[in-house]
Amino acid sequence: MFFAAHLPLLRAAAEANRTRSAWTGFAPITPPDTTQAEAYVGAYDAVTLNLSTRTESTIAADEISPYTGKALNVTYSAPTVSEALAGAAGAATALRDAGVEVRVGACLEALHRIHQRGTEFAALTSHTTGQSLGMACSGSGTNALDRGLEAVAMAWAAMDRVPATVTWQQTFGKTPVTLHKRFRPRPLGTALVIACASFPAWNAYPAILANLATGNPVLVKPHPRSVLATAVAVQVIREVLTDAGLPVDAVQLVVDTVDQPVAGDLAADPATRIVDFTGSQGFGTWLERNSGNALVFTETAGVNTVILDSVTDLGAVLRTLAGGLSLFSGQMCTTPQNIYIPDAGVRTPDGVVPRDEVVASLSSAIDELAGAPRRAAAVCGALQADATLQSLNAMADKAESDGTLVRRPTPYAHPDYPQARAATPLLIRVDPRRGEQLPDGEQFGAVAYLIDCADRDAAVEQATASVRAHGAISSYLYCTDDEAIDTIADAYADAGASLSANLVSSMPMQYAAAYSDYHVTGLNPAGNATLTDESFVAGRFRIVQDRRQVEG
Numbered sequence: 001m002f003f004a005a006h007l008p009l010l011r012a013a014a015e016a017n018r019t020r021s022a023w024t025g026f027a028p029i030t031p032p033d034t035t036q037a038e039a040y041v042g043a044y045d046a047v048t049l050n051l052s053t054r055t056e057s058t059i060a061a062d063e064i065s066p067y068t069g070k071a072l073n074v075t076y077s078a079p080t081v082s083e084a085l086a087g088a089a090g091a092a093t094a095l096r097d098a099g100v101e102v103r104v105g106a107c108l109e110a111l112h113r114i115h116q117r118g119t120e121f122a123a124l125t126s127h128t129t130g131q132s133l134g135m136a137c138s139g140s141g142t143n144a145l146d147r148g149l150e151a152v153a154m155a156w157a158a159m160d161r162v163p164a165t166v167t168w169q170q171t172f173g174k175t176p177v178t179l180h181k182r183f184r185p186r187p188l189g190t191a192l193v194i195a196c197a198s199f200p201a202w203n204a205y206p207a208i209l210a211n212l213a214t215g216n217p218v219l220v221k222p223h224p225r226s227v228l229a230t231a232v233a234v235q236v237i238r239e240v241l242t243d244a245g246l247p248v249d250a251v252q253l254v255v256d257t258v259d260q261p262v263a264g265d266l267a268a269d270p271a272t273r274i275v276d277f278t279g280s281q282g283f284g285t286w287l288e289r290n291s292g293n294a295l296v297f298t299e300t301a302g303v304n305t306v307i308l309d310s311v312t313d314l315g316a317v318l319r320t321l322a323g324g325l326s327l328f329s330g331q332m333c334t335t336p337q338n339i340y341i342p343d344a345g346v347r348t349p350d351g352v353v354p355r356d357e358v359v360a361s362l363s364s365a366i367d368e369l370a371g372a373p374r375r376a377a378a379v380c381g382a383l384q385a386d387a388t389l390q391s392l393n394a395m396a397d398k399a400e401s402d403g404t405l406v407r408r409p410t411p412y413a414h415p416d417y418p419q420a421r422a423a424t425p426l427l428i429r430v431d432p433r434r435g436e437q438l439p440d441g442e443q444f445g446a447v448a449y450l451i452d453c454a455d456r457d458a459a460v461e462q463a464t465a466s467v468r469a470h471g472a473i474s475s476y477l478y479c480t481d482d483e484a485i486d487t488i489a490d491a492y493a494d495a496g497a498s499l500s501a502n503l504v505s506s507m508p509m510q511y512a513a514a515y516s517d518y519h520v521t522g523l524n525p526a527g528n529a530t531l532t533d534e535s536f537v538a539g540r541f542r543i544v545q546d547r548r549q550v551e552g
Contacts, residue, residue, distance in 0.1 A: 037133060092189070129229070158537050191211035201229065224256055275294045
């Protein structure tokens with residue numbers, strides 16, 4: 001039923017995956033106004049969502065809106081590790097035997113229904129993660145849905161390439177032998193998807209749906225302080241499973257608390273065969289080492305670098321960079337952090353601009369954005385966690401005492417929520433040659449380190465060494481020499497990192513396009529999985545065959 005209805009969309013997505021061209025499967029989502037958004041969130045006040053196998057346990061999640069400061073007051077069923085795994089095991093056979101088209105059709109219908117409720121999802125996302133309503137409609141709306149569709153199309157194509165049956169003939173000696181062969185995809189087993197707090201949908205949708213499409217029951221474990229939007233997505237999927245005649249516990253929500261986490265216990269249980277994780281590098285590494293016989297896909301964190309060498313329009317570059325540092329208050333895995341500026345300054349068509357002037361102009365560009373409340377609200381959103389704000393202020397205090405502070409992480413005046421947890425980028429300037437130390441890895445939130453370096457070659461050497469040591473998800477270069485860009489791209493590729501050069505446009509510099517951009521290379525410490533290449537889906541199923549001899 002669902003597969004036939006959505007087959008044209010599926011084929012178009014598979015073609016976009018093949019061509020890596022610009023395409024989207026979903027119309028833009030209209031953002032709610034603030035009153036509508038609060039009404040959507042308020043509709044869940046004092047509600048208990050039962051989105052797992054039957055259990056007596058519940059958890060009132062510690063979810064507080066970064067905009068209003070109010071608790072969401074939502075309770076969720078909370079199965080134990082053994083209950084959740086038993087529920088998944090109970091759903092496994094029926095899910096497997098339903099066949100590829102039924103499972104893929106259910107995935108496509110779930111994406112369709114989430115898109116239909118896109119305005120509601122934007123509200124729930126905004127008030128749990130801190131994303132602006134506009135970003136929640138795009139990055140966690142249509143773009144996240146496209147990433148989910150991309151993964152479903154990739155999984156379908158991988159399974160569809162293998163014929164269901166074939167008649168095989170070959171002559172041995174003088175005798176022809178005819179075999180009837182049957183090939184059937186078989187899932188690996190129960191999958192665990194661990195979502196992050198600030199940007200869950202973009203990574204969770206591909207993982208959940210790739211697992212479901214290939215026949216693996218899924219346990220979805222959201223961050224304990226950012227549950228509701230992910231929970232409602234799980235609710236939609238469970239409704240579709242029921243309508244498709246599939247077992248509802250093929251997808252379950254498993255919640256926990258900060259003080260009593262369950263992700264590690266779930267991942268280490270032998271019944272868990274696949275783990276998808278988005279979050280900190282420390283826990284990602286732990287999962288890679290301690291998940292037993294599970295196949296583990298990680299996207300963690302890295303130190304994203306920028307090299308400022310030469311530009312055609314310095315003002316445009318600095319405005320782009322100011323926007324990139326400010327976007328979602330630096331809470332994106334693609335946000336730049338370490339910015340290298342040569343001693344000689346930045347070359348422009350009008351001459352070389354000294355480094356001090358570049359630093360001052362970047363700070364001014366951020367001040368200009370912060371001073372426009374509605375624009376700042378749309379770009380910066382709010383900080384998901386108070387701990388991030390505390391960390392930014394602590395870094396600023398230390399930099400001030402060290403004499404390296406350029407700009408404090410000052411709040412902007414949100415036009416609708418004066419109490420919003422807001423911050424604009426912290427800028428710190430360091431010169432490692434004077435013994436001033438760079439942080440050991442990613443610093444979460446709106447913070448950038450402006451690094452004095454000898455020249456472009458030194459910047460490339462230091463930046464690629466950082467990739468090897470700490471990982472990187474996105475890397476950026478501004479250079480007007482095409483031959484040099486090619487050489488630098490090779491250096492980043494050798495370090496296992498992707499590179500974007502000379503991004504100056506209305507497109508945010510950290511935007512990653514579904515069906516086209518490969519997100520995370522899997523070749524550096526920032527993660528071992530790529531959204532979305534064939535290795536992201538192929539390991540989730542295997543092919544079993546049977547064959548019987550028949551008369552020729």
